[in-house]
Amino acid sequence: MSDPGPMLLTGPAWSACTGDVDALAVADGRIVATGDAARSWAEETGAEAVDVAGLLVPALGDGHAHPLFGGLEAEGPQVRPCTSVAEIVAEVAAYAEAHPELAVIRGASYDGSLVDGGAFDARWLDEAVPDRPVVLRAWDYHTVWVNSRALELAGITAQTPDPPLGEIARRDDGSPLGTLREWGAVDLVTAAVGEWELEPMVRAIERAGQAYAALGITWVQDAWVTEVELPAWIAAAEQGRLPVRVDLALYADPRRWPQDRERLRAMRQQVRDLAHPLLRAETVKLFADGVVENATAALLEDYETLIDGRPPSDHDGCGCPGDGMLVWPADLLAEAVAAVDADGFQPHIHAIGDRAVRVALDAVEHADRVNGRRDRRAVIAHVQLVDEADRARFAELGVIANAEPLWAQLDDLMTVLTVPRLGAERIARQYCFADLDDRGTTLSVGSDWPVSSADPFEGMAVACSRQTEQRHPPGGWTPEQRLPVETALTAATAGTAYQSFRAAGCLDPGCQVHGDDGPGPVADLTELTLDPRRLPDPRDIDQVRARRTWLAGRLIHESSTTERRGDP
Template sequence: MTSTVFVGGLLWSPADQAEPQPAELLVVGGRIAAVGEHLTAPPGTERIDLQDGTLLPAFGDGHAHPVQAGLEGRFAPVRGTSLAAVLDGVRTWAAAHPDAPWIYGAGFDLALTPDGIFDAHWLDAVVGDRPVVLRGTDYHTLWCNTEALLRSGITVDTPDPPDGDIVRRADGRPVGTLREWGATDPVFAAMPRPEPAVAVAAIGEATTICAAAGLTWVQDAWVEEVDLAAYLAAAASGALVVAVNLAFRADPMGWQDQVAVFAARRDRVMAAGHELLTARTVKFFVDGVIESGTASMLEPYTDCPHSRGMPNWVPTELRKAVAAFSAAGFQVHLHAIGDAAVRDALDAIEASGDVISGGDLRPVIAHLQVIDPDDLARLPALGVISCFQPLWAQPDPLQEVLTIPRIGPRRAALQYPIGSVLADGGLISFGSDWPVTAVSPLAGLVTAVTRQTPEGEPAGGWYPRERIGLRESFTAYTAGVARQGFRDDAGTLAVGAVADLVWLAVDPSRASLAEVASASVLGTWRAGCRIH
């Protein structure tokens, strides 16, 4: 049985301690065996000198997409700061890969045009003989060239889907911008999938990056059948570095058949017996995103008074689906951006309250960009875990160009109410939504404290009443995510807890917030085994 003792630094369990304290910590057999001064360790114990750094419970990420993150770097680089840079990335990659049947890239900035609409002809001008498909930073929007639209069967005669938006020209022809699943699914169906070995390698690289950021557990918040196969192969081969829980996406048009399918997938994961892989969650996209006008709002959009957005689910169907998956023992994880979507999610959880609470199923609502103040008290009352992406709680070009003009200043001031949820007694966890934004717990938790850009803008913070304390922020990324993941023996440095640990180079209680955000992660341990 292996053992490790950590000495020469500080220990901090944010959920249990106000600030870091000098102490030693002993790990035996993957669990914390003792905490105190001058510990006696078994013979042969590895000794780690913390060099005046701080040892904490390892971070978890409550909402991320490791497969997509790992694949993104294998395709056209489109995270440019200008339209010309994006097009040049497509042109260069296509020239370097003349045999690629499709050109794909992900992460282009929707704020590069004033209306968030991107024309197929712009892509045609750089690659016209092969289909080109680019995914926006929101991962809800596609920009396609003409060939990709044709290969996907999207033409002037294609009816508008109820759960998607095909942006059209005045004559009805598709512009090239597609929003939400009803519009984008035909493209994904036509595109070739990455080879299984490529997906497995992407998972390995992505989870290695997670470990380097101090993470030992991640919620993959959108998994399809092909992703499940890749995860199983990654776990079997040893490529999977951190623990991952899989969330299967519920389809509003066919969820009834998915209850049995998802239960069979869960059984498949359990039968494989990989300690790093679980599949206990079902993901619901209740709505879209504000910047594309597809988030579901209680009141009309300021810039489009005839629209309240695009709910992906009929509320009655959402309630039935949440009830069915909860009865099957799944945790529900609901993407809800707009205030109407948050209310629909709460209504669905409330309708299944007895089943959810009785089974300790810990429902999650992710993002919660805008919440009607009247709904804040419902979150703790229903036991909802609010999974925020703290890096979003700052001003950026997307806010200035698209979001605030779409919803106006009154609703803009309600965005990401992390402080209000905590003040009302709500449970929170943090996640990155990587690759939408960076997988950087330290930068994220500091942003929740300051609500400022890395450059310190704006002075006093962006909607500063929603700022939270540093300890609360660390807790959300440790114990908060551990609770979300049913890991009641993680997120703490208590004796008996699993030894998921992260070693930081600084004392967070004495370092500046900028120093915390950029602090080096000197080591990460999962169940006592060093993974970074």
């Protein structure tokens, strides 16, 4: 990466720690002065002058995403836009016909709400491809739909028991339907049909990084990396195909604990040995539970209905837990969090349900007690349901709440799949972002792309309005949880920078709040086309674009268009 020359950016600029400033000086990839001091410095150095027309902010981050998976969606049949099962089947058939050389048809990600209960039948895919395995991931990335050939190769029959941490959806006669929930079940198929090859994964990383740069994002937390994906990240870095900064969260598997601990350290060492400035692997990902949509999120009280529409009481004796699934037993999760924390990793815990959030907080508290208080910046991601008794604990424990604000709306996913599961009373308790902020919690934001859009401005529009794109409902859903625009912008800039342990997210040259990686904040910057704080309706924040993006003072994206984008 070549060092850019000195630069003076003049025009409206803002960060959470400085407020508004009107000039910014950049040298050697760092912010060195603001305001009049920046202009004086530019006269002395002959710095390049750059005019800012919209609003200059610290570059945005994505605190929880799956960029490799997102990039891979372009490699298979394009099922995401499909609005019916028939459309998906037709798309898979056309793709398979165009690619006779492929032994496996892989794709993502279909809309699980197209079928009641999200139960998709293998026979529907058999109509498209009867002779090769087909493996499609759902939008939630916790569910997979396969054809009969894939079931056959995996040896999944009516006699196959549900594996640990997984569920095989079944027909009334006990035969496998074709829908596999959670990774214990999904791994049965993956082990039989194999994984993506290296080059498509490297292409996916490059594609995703370019998309992020165009969105004004320069740092991403990949929230799920195993031995399968790690070689692709290393290859992308070695080949100069990594456009933005990425921290890899290495997946800890409860089925392999505590033996997994050494594997995690070895994977981290591979990345450290590479010593690439844009790639780190200092985080460990742990799943506390699943997701509400397939009734695997862990709740303090039973679901209203489970995946087949029946209440939990009607499932007595079938093995379906009425309150969801803890991926790790609570005591084992606490042990694992303390262990990875002792190894110097940053714990990053997926927790959707209120029971899972409590267990995750308990685990961080255990690590704090065992290892001592330190600047660990543990992350609990998603925080869909947080019990009132647990909301103050985030700030007390120094835990970052990573929110996916795009989910906090009454869209089809919410009304078709979530509302029936949780019921009216719990629905109104979801995504308590304002409550967490009021209690002093550090908020960061994520997209969970490709589960949902990577566009940070779409997420901010929902965070600040609690409305759908059609502005439903008037006044916003649970409007007391709306975030002020500056708070949402802070979470996307300073919040994600704090999560990343980097001196970034601020325009103050003397700021060392976020990291100790050099003198002054890194000049990762984004020029927005509009100032989101000045819009009359916060729902219009989704019209904001990134005009230019700089990575350590080097321009990596420039666009003059303000057209509405689709997903990367």
